[in-house]
Amino acid sequence: MTDIKAGHLLMAEMFGTRLDEETVAYLKTYEVKAVCLFRRNIESEAQLTQLCADLSALMGPDALIAIDQEGGGVVRTDFWAFPPSALCLGAVGDVALTEQVAQANARFLCSVGINWNFAPVLDVNINPHNPVIGDRAFGSDPEQVAAHGLAYARGLEAAGVAACAKHFPGHGDTHQDSHEELPTVNRSRAELEQTELLPFRRAVQDGVSAIMTAHIVFPALDAALPATLSPAVLTGLLRREWGYDGVIITDSMGMLAIDSHYGRGAAGVAALHAGADMLMALGPIPAQIQTLDAVQAALDDGSYDPAPSLARLKRLAAQFPVQIRPQPERGADTRLFGRAWARGLCRVGDVQRPTPGSRAILVVSREEAERNVSEAGPSADQVVAALRGLYDFQLHTYDDPAQLDWPALRAQADAVGATLLLATTGRLRVEFDFAGVRPDLHLCLWNPYAVLDVPAPALVTFGYQPEALEGLHAYLSGHAEATGRLPLAGLDVRTPS
Structure with missing residues (x-):
């Protein structure tokens, strides 16, 4: 038996806008230290600030309060200015602007107590039929994606919010959505090195604090398992070959790419054994508990050693503590977002x-x-x-x-x-x-x-x-010009007929 609780390794989902008795009991019983917030959890700035304060008090000094605040179509708040999408920033082509936008985005998040943003997206969007990435990527050129993605990560972290590069090893060349099915990317290792892997390798070299896995099979890296469950990908490539020692978090284990093929509990344990530090075990509370119980069994029987992962998670929370900070630059940041959108x-x-x-x-x-x-x-x-x-x-x-x-x-x-x-x-x-x-x-x-x-x-x-x-x-209306350039190969030279 161990005194380590499975909740230390799990990011939970909650379904209200406040900490009701049931949610408090759940988080306390399993000693959950991390929560991901969605739009259904958010009503107003004041409510969100109170929720983050309550979550921080409940989960303690190692609390991680996360959100998908990428910009564009993936923004969970509707009461602040909207950050431009990654592809808009790619169209502007100004890396300094990308970093400034990320800093502003982080300042909004810090003002309510959110300390982890699941951005930037480092997927190289090279498939016109990709159903899930689109405007979330910085473009189709791996070098451009790397340059803007690293700038975005640096901007977030300079302003006090942990970044998370996603979706490793890359979701840009799929025509399937891993929310719905299990994609496969059939590219050689050499091709992967030149495209999908390049931005992530650069992010590792740049010291990004966290990386999120993709529920995708890459036969050149692992012939059988999706990256989230693959020791060859997470431990062999990311940890040993590249030397990465930041936090590895899975994408949602409730996505059908995992849930329909591997099952919640078994998949959660497999992801930890593969090299993940934290499971994003989203979905109904019973499904979350199913993962918690399976992980707890692995902890209790000694088949999984959580010490390295717990150290990384503790370090992340210490480097980016939950702090509700005033935002004196709000007006300037709002105008910055507007200028960036217009330039794209x-x-x-x-x-x-x-x-x-x-x-x-x-x-x-x-x-x-x-x-x-x-x-x-x-x-x-x-x-x-x-x-x-x-x-x-x-x-x-x-x-x-x-x-x-x-x-x-x-x-x-x-x-x-x-x-x-x-x-x-x-x-x-x-x-x-x-x-x-x-x-x-x-x-x-x-x-x-x-x-x-x-x-x-x-x-x-x-x-x-x-x-x-x-x-x-x-x-x-004739009051501005369109100066952006499409950061997607082939579209900027198309002549409609």
């Missing part, structure tokens, strides 16, 4: 600005649902509000793109001399049947690979947050 806006093809005050028909999805890690995209009403005052609008919304009659829309626009605008607002790409019709302008408000699906010049914002849409409005 870029043109694809021969974009012609419609004349302000002219007629326009806007085609846009009625609603965009929340999808796994990302928040919900903008509704048609939000897009219209962002463009208000620019044109004499006629709005055409759809629920199913197959129901759109593009020849009729083109004829309608031509009959009244209107510009035919299409706004794409989803994280996933959509198949349109244009029937030979060409919209006049594509407003690409989320996934930049959507420019491949629309035969029209495009304005790419890399996100739909208010600051991104304000930059778009400024350009369309």
Whole structure:
């Protein structure tokens, strides 16, 4: 038997906005030291500050309060300015700006007591059909991803928040979402070294405090097991070959890539044996307890030695303690985010600005649902509000793109001399049947690979947050230029036909 509790090695999920008696009892019973917060846990700044203070008091000096506050479509708060997406920063191409944005992001988090941000994403986004990364990556060039990713990590940590490079060894070249299924990346070790692995190797050399694993099989590294469960990947490559001694945390063990193939408890123990220090055991409380019980059994029978992992976690918490800090730079940081979003806006093809005050028909999805890690995209009403005052609008919304009659829309626009605008607002790409019709302008408000699906010049914002849409409005009204460059190979030279 051991006096070490499994909760010391687990990051829990809670389901309320306050510490009720049931949650307190759960966290105390298992001595949980780490919690990941989501939007469902957050109501207001004051509430979040109180929740973090209560969690810190309950979990003690080694508390780790984490969040996915990447920027763009992965932001859990809605009462602060929205940080630009990684791809927007890649489009700007200013590494110093990326570091400044990260510092500002960390200052917002520190103001409420969050001490660990699951960012930056170091995935090299080289697959146009990737359903989960998109705007979360800095681009398709490994060197650019490394430069901006390391700058982002340094910015977070300089301002008092632990960074976490993810998703090791890389989620950029998949066409599957590990939330839903188990992907495989069939690339040789030499190819991996030149692409996926390069940013992570640089992050290790730069001393990033934490790395998150990917639930992906890389046959060149381990023919059987996903990276999260692979001793060859986590211990052999990351620890021994690269010499990494920071914290390794798994991605959510509740994702179907793990849960549907390996089971909660057994997979949790396997991940620790593989080299992980902390399990992100998200999901319903009974599922979390299933993992806790399995890990506790491994601790009690002596088959797993937690000492190295506990030392790393304690060191991380000591280096980045939970501290609720005032944020005097809030106004400046808000303006910084706005400038960064505006600088990222870029043109694809021969974009012609419609004349302000002219007629326009806007085609846009009625609603965009929340999808796994990302928040919900903008509704048609939000897009219209962002463009208000620019044109004499006629709005055409759809629920199913197959129901759109593009020849009729083109004829309608031509009959009244209107510009035919299409706004794409989803994280996933959509198949349109244009029937030979060409919209006049594509407003690409989320996934930049959507420019491949629309035969029209495009304005790419890399996100739909208010600051991104304000930059778009400024350009369309003639008060700003679009100076960003698409950081994705092949898209910047496309000529719509």
